[in-house]
Amino acid sequence: GAGVSQSPSNKVTEKGKDVELRCDPISGHTALYWYRQRLGQGLEFLIYFQGNSAPDKSGLPSDRFSAERTGESVSTLTIQRTQQEDSAVYLCASSLEAQGGTQYFGPGTRLLVL
Amino acid sequence: QKEVEQNSGPLSVPEGAIASLNCTYSDRVSQSFFWYRQYSGKSPELIMSIYSNGDKEDGRFTAQLNKASQYVSLLIRDSQPSDSATYLCAVKAPGGYQKVTFGTGTKLQVIP
Numbered sequence: 001g002a003g004v005s006q007s008p009s010n011k012v013t014e015k016g017k018d019v020e021l022r023c024d025p026i027s028g029h030t031a032l033y034w035y036r037q038r039l040g041q042g043l044e045f046l047i048y049f050q051g052n053s054a055p056d057k058s059g060l061p062s063d064r065f066s067a068e069r070t071g072e073s074v075s076t077l078t079i080q081r082t083q084q085e086d087s088a089v090y091l092c093a094s095s096l097e098a099q100g101g102t103q104y105f106g107p108g109t110r111l112l113v114l
Numbered sequence: 115q116k117e118v119e120q121n122s123g124p125l126s127v128p129e130g131a132i133a134s135l136n137c138t139y140s141d142r143v144s145q146s147f148f149w150y151r152q153y154s155g156k157s158p159e160l161i162m163s164i165y166s167n168g169d170k171e172d173g174r175f176t177a178q179l180n181k182a183s184q185y186v187s188l189l190i191r192d193s194q195p196s197d198s199a200t201y202l203c204a205v206k207a208p209g210g211y212q213k214v215t216f217g218t219g220t221k222l223q224v225i226p
Contacts, residue, residue, distance in 0.1 A: 033213070042218035043158070043202065050211050091157060100165065101146050101206045101214055105157040 004106035006092050012112045013082055021077040021109045025094030033103065034067055034077050035091045043091070049075060082113045117141060118205050120217035128225050133190040135220050137203030140184070146206040147179055149188045152219065153199045161201075162188070193224045 005024045013019050025032050034046040045059035049069040060066070064082075069075040079086055089110050093103040119138045127133045135149075146165055150158035164170045164177040164186065176189040186205075190197055203217040 031213075035216075043216045045213075045216070048213040050213075053211055056213055095214070100163055101212075102148065102160055102163055103150075103158075103204070103214055105159070108157055 004092055004094050004104050006090075006106035006109050008109060009107060010110045010112075012114065014114055015084060016081055018078065018080045019082055019111065021079075021090050021111070023075045023077070023092030023094075023106060025073070025075070025092070026096075026104055028072070029094035029096045029104075030072050031095040031097065031101070032069055032075050033093045033095075034075070035093070036061075036088045037091060037108075038088045046077070046090075079111075082111075084113050087111055087113045117215045118203055118217035120201075120203050120220045122218060123221040124223050125220055126223045126225055127193050129193060129195060131193050133193045133197065133222055133224070135188040135190075135201050135203075135222065137186045137188075137205075137217055138184055139186070139203075139205045139215075141205065141207055141215075142181075142184065143207050144181075144184075144205045145208040146214075147177070147186045148204040148206075148214070149175075149177060149186075150202040150204060150216075151199045152202060158202055190222075193222075195224045195226050198222055198224045 030051045032049045036044040048056040064080045067077045089108040091108045092106045095103045149161045152158040162177045174191045178187045200219040202219045206214045
């Protein structure tokens with residue numbers, strides 16, 4: 001594809017439900033990042049995948065958050081037992097080391113937990 | 115100490131003036147430096163990347179890097195109201211496994 005895509009673009013869920021967010025990176029990009037951005041706040045790093053290496057999960061805020069990536073393709077971010085404080089925009093970005101690590105961001109998924 | 119530090123602002127400049135945005139970083143081995151612009155409600159987009167000490171110019175934008183001082187800046191000449199956004203500094207150490215680290219961003223307001 002031409003760019004990073006994310007789905008759904010918007011998600012409204014009830015507290016306690018599980019949600020799954022999807023990211024399709026740019027084809028061939030080996031690195032993939034997930035960020036959380038609360039309203040009016042900066043980017044909060046969640047998790048980083050680089051090729052076949054073990055992911056850097058140091059940013060995941062709790063064990064309710066998990067992410068998977070199959071090879072160098074699609075990634076899913078799962079939030080279990082959602083809480084109201086999980087409401088935010090979840091951004092995905094991909095990059096290629098050969099391009100110096102420049103990140104290309106998707107449009108984000110706006111999550112609202114009622 | 116935060117890995118990448120930026121003044122959150124807002125930085126207010128009059129239209130036509132030069133806006134100067136600053137960023138410091140803590141990892142001395144950092145090799146790649148990026149400036150992203152994020153409009154309200156939108157995703158960040160790359161403005162410039164810089165890898166070597168000195169200045170790099172692209173239109174009205176100039177990125178300046180000083181590795182000895184661990185300092186990177188972005189100058190916007192002839193600021194326009196459309197430049198009003200949050201500017202994010204990002205830094206990366208060399209090596210394929212090193213992740214990019216973002217600062218919290220500086221909000222710029224260009225006053226007509």
